[in-house]
Amino acid sequence: MVLSLKRKRIRILLILLSVVLLFLFFPSWTPAITDENGAVPPNSIASLENIKLGGIEQSILIRGKDKCNPVLLFLHGGPGYPQIAYARKHQSLLEEDFVVVNWDQRGAGKSYHWGMTDQDMQLDKLISDTAELTVFLKNRFQQQKIFLVGHSWGSLLATLTVQKHPEHYYSYIGVGQVANSPLGEEVSYQYVLEEAKRRQNEQAIRDLESIGPPPYKHPRKDATLERKWVMAFGGSERKTNSYNDLINGVLFAPEYTWLDGVRLALGDSFSRTTLLPQTRQINLSQTVPQLQVPAYYGMGRHDYMTPSSVAYEYYEKLLAPDKQFIWFEESAHFPHFEEPEKFHQMMVQIRDKTMTRSHRLCS
DSSP: OHHHHHHHHHHHHHHHHHHHHHHHHSOOOOOOOOOTTSOOOTTOEEEEEEEEETTEEEEEEEEESOTTSOEEEEEOBTTTBOOTTTGGGTOHHHHHHSEEEEEEOTTSGGGOOTTOOGGGGOHHHHHHHHHHHHHHHHHHTTBSOEEEEEETHHHHHHHHHHHHOGGGEEEEEEESOOOBHHHHHHHHHHHHHHHHHHTTOHHHHHHHHHHOSSSOSSHHHHHHHHHHHHHHTTSSOSSOOHHHHHHHHHHHOTTOOHHHHHHHHHHHHHHHHHHHHHHTTOBHHHHOSBOSSOEEEEEETTOTTTTHHHHHHHHHHOBOSSEEEEEETTOSSOHHHHSHHHHHHHHHHHHHHHOOGGGBOOO
């Protein structure tokens, strides 16, 4: 009887161990794109791939209903806050008209590797990675140029890349645009403190007054506390919850294994520690006063993570062949998720404005 019970426990433990190992190491993949009848369109693409950029293996997710559609490369925020784990939830409309590419940047998510050093995370190396990936995509899909979208931290990386390599891009699209980091911190803090007082939230008031206005004495720790209340008061998201989407994606989406989830957690801290000090004082009005490609900005009216008013000040001063600032009235920091239909319409209009059919090389 005792021996039988021990054997039963061993079997249960072995089953549990097998399940854990399966989730940790089973190869990640992405589902095929299907039409309304469940059939896979013959020219569609749904591919999760590893490629080398700057000598480091990095992961990209490519999805689109037609491989001959223009390529849209999306640079995620954070730094260290990748989208591959949950991108499918929000981009099905874009996949109708674009080949959408999500990329876990070096040091983030699936592209985090044990043994990476601070030297691997220099900003110029991420700019070089972005340009190298762009050339890869242009060649892969026979496109003269591509569209580049940057969100939050990714908007800064994208802006600097477009400034250095304008020949690769039809246009640049900034979402949750970083423009002037010191001023953005000041505006964000002032908003959240006023909102805390309006709501008579004593805990928020105590927290915010304890760190004081920026520049912060402990930049990462104090900014994290301030951002906690920005999120609580609707300055980050109002209609979605990207953090829950990310966790659910890591746990259940086929694009991520549980081991990738460990990489994501380690890469998030690593990316912030190494990259934020390099960009904390940036002011794009000084460093990027002009772009050689059309520039469009989709900004949430209620965004206080990267305050929209600061982005608008930059937009007004920016010199570009064409530019437009589009307000998303029901959104905060994630308008591409909070108002996906409007974001899709914006992208189609930008495509039609900046790309002619003569640019299509794919057949």
